[in-house]
Amino acid sequence: MNKEPDFNLNDLKFDQEETAQEWVYRALRFAIMSGQLQPSQALTIRQIAGILKVSAMPVREALKRLTAEGALTIKANRRIIVPTLVPARLAELIELRVELESFAAIRAMPYLDEVRINQLETINDQQNDAFEKRDFHGIILGNQNFHRTLYTAHPHSVTMPMIEQLWLQIGPLHRLSVAKLPEHYTHDRHCDIIHSLKHHNPFGLKSAIEADIRESIGFLTESDLLTNYGDNLPLPKPGYVKSLKHI
Amino acid sequence: MNKEPDFNLNDLKFDQEETAQEWVYRALRFAIMSGQLQPSQALTIRQIAGILKVSAMPVREALKRLTAEGALTIKANRRIIVPTLVPARLAELIELRVELESFAAIRAMPYLDEVRINQLETINDQQNDAFEKRDFHGIILGNQNFHRTLYTAHPHSVTMPMIEQLWLQIGPLHRLSVAKLPEHYTHDRHCDIIHSLKHHNPFGLKSAIEADIRESIGFLTESDLLTNYGDNLPLPKPGYVKSLKHI
DNA sequence: TTAATTTTAATGTGATCACAATTAAAGAAA
DNA sequence: TTTCTTTAATTGTGATCACATTAAAATTAA
DSSP states (O other), X not given: OXXXXXXXXXXXXXXXXXXXXXXXXXXXXXXXXXXXXXTTOEEOHHHHHHHHTOOHHHHHHHHHHHHHTTSSEEOTTSOEEOOOOOHHHHHHHHHHHHHHHHHHHHHHGGGOOHHHHXXXXXXXXXXXXXXXXXXXXXXXXXXXXXXXXXXXXXXXXXXXXXXXXXXXXXXXXXXXXXHTHHHHOOSOHHHHHHHHHHTTOHHHHHHHHHHHHIIIIITOOHXXXXXXXXXXXXXXXXXSSSOSOOO | OOOOOSSOOTTSOOXXXXXXXXXXXXXXXXXXXXXXXXXXXXXXXXXXXXXXXXXXXXXXXXXXXXXXXXXXXXXXXXXXXXXXXXXXXXXXXXHHHHHHHHHHHHXXXXXXXXXXXHHHHHHHHHHHHHHHTTOHHHHHHHHHHHHHHHHTXXXXXXXXXXXXXXXXXXXXXXXXXXXXXXXXXXXXXXXXXXXXXXXXXXXXXXXXXXXXXXXXXXXOOHHHHHHOOOTTOOOOOTTSSSXXXXX
């Protein structure tokens, strides 16, 4: 008999339009992206199939897809695990995020009209609310939503899927990074981004994007990666950061 | 009964160590990368299974993986096809290639010792030989080999898989671009790259990479994409480009 | 010939079983 | 208790079948 699972995947409802494998994929992807799965954790086909009450077939396809996207790793013995990150690799991922997201932002800039910028402001307000409420998922998802809305303003964004791939690979560290966030997040870079967009300032935009990325994840140290992965870490108390809205 | 296939996949031998799905994946990937599959061409599970003499199962997994990597596309009716490129998307892909490959090259620069540079020179010679011999595959594979050897000098290259993903997406156009190559390829940018590496010149490296990419694919016009995909186009005659080695 | 309709074939998805390889558990020997 | 051996359970992979949906072919009607 399968062991009881130590993680939850039932956050997402099944949409009648989609196939079973798409649903399984969404559920697993969401779990990884929002830091619910621990690095080095093994994922087995039958266990996930049992949790989601589907057969093994759609789970196989979903795991294959996530593996191809770098969200999961196949070990030499063919076991599928959530990948661990050595510090040098994390550093590379962050540099690449800076590179790609700056690129995407600059390219999207001409397409950001007033409507889109208002969207960004709304999303940012929601994210700040989530921060005050210690809403773990809200912070992460709000941040991703903000960046995605920015980059996809460009109608032919080839870059966005690649950026999401990077988010997927960093995903398992998000629980840790958010827990340590108040120590480093003293300035709302999203406001800087919006400000630069309004004033058509590509250099300001680029540096704001870079600062936002580095301050949200770049501070993780080697010992952070080696000693723990942020499970059971307390989330920041509301009001720790006085104000996230200035400028 | 299945129709006779109009493409060949038997270029790669089956390695006893690998699984069937890995072999199928390699075969399909190679075919796409080297421009053997036409855009909008449909790939069916049973047809490929018939060609490669395997069951449907490993083909399903391989197609799922390639789809996740952007090498194939699933249409609304769930049919799997080789994706077509609208001009705007190709332009984005090229810009992203320039961005990522410049980044990877600069990052790899400190790791390029004399041994590695000699490797690059050898590969470049081989590629020029392939050009003289009108060796279609040799040109494409040699070029990829050159760039891959350069970028993977960095021990923690997170970028390389993403660059390969871009190559995969442009792959179906390679037959066309190589056929039109002599009209635009009048200067061996690979020599420029090597020269910049030897003199530790990051700016020269970046501009050489950019020029190499644009001159190898960036010249494709809208009508090139819409009217044909380069099948049955004659390859350049040997000696058309007098000398690929100068500087 | 052309257009609309029916019939047939083919396709991706999902389920289930078999199998070899790996891992975990149990037992034996020190 | 500790170490080694043996046994049992679990794993990913592959094969085969059923099924609903879609595409293609055949048929009919104009």
